[in-house]
Amino acid sequence: MKSRSMSLLLRLEELGFFILTIYLFTLLPYPWWLYPLLLFVPDISILGYMINSTTGAYLYNFIHHRGISMILYAAGMLLGTYLMALVGLILFAHSSLDRVFGYGLKHTEGFHETHLGRIGKKEE
Secondary structure, three states: OOOHHHHHHHHHHHHHHHHHHHHHHHOOOOOOOHHHHHOOHHHHHHHHHHOOHHHHHHHHHHHOOHHHHHHHHHHHHHHOOHHHHHHHHHHHHHHHHHHHOOOOOEEOOEEEEEOOEEOOOOOO
C-alpha cells in the first residue's frame, strides 16, 4: 500500500502534466473553448464495459494510454497535422486529470480495479 505522501506527490505530478497541456493547447490554432468541450470525450471509452469487463478494460486503457497520446501529439506537431496533435493533447490531458482524481488504467476484473488501486467504496 502506498503512503499518503507518495499518493499526494503523484497526484501533484499529474496536475502539473494537466497544466502543461493547457499551455500546449495555446500553441495550437484552435479557439480556447474547444479544450474544455473535448476534455471529457475520451470517457466514451467506458462504453466498452457494455460488452464485458475485458473489452471495457482494453478499450479504456488504449484510449487512456499516455504513450499513444504523446505519439499522436508529437507526430501531429512534426507533420503540421494539428488535428492529430489536438487529439493526442486531449487524450493526454484527460488521462492526467483522471489520475489527479485517482482513476487509473483498468484491470480486467472490473471497472473499479485500477493500477492506482481500487476506486469507489470498499466492499464489505
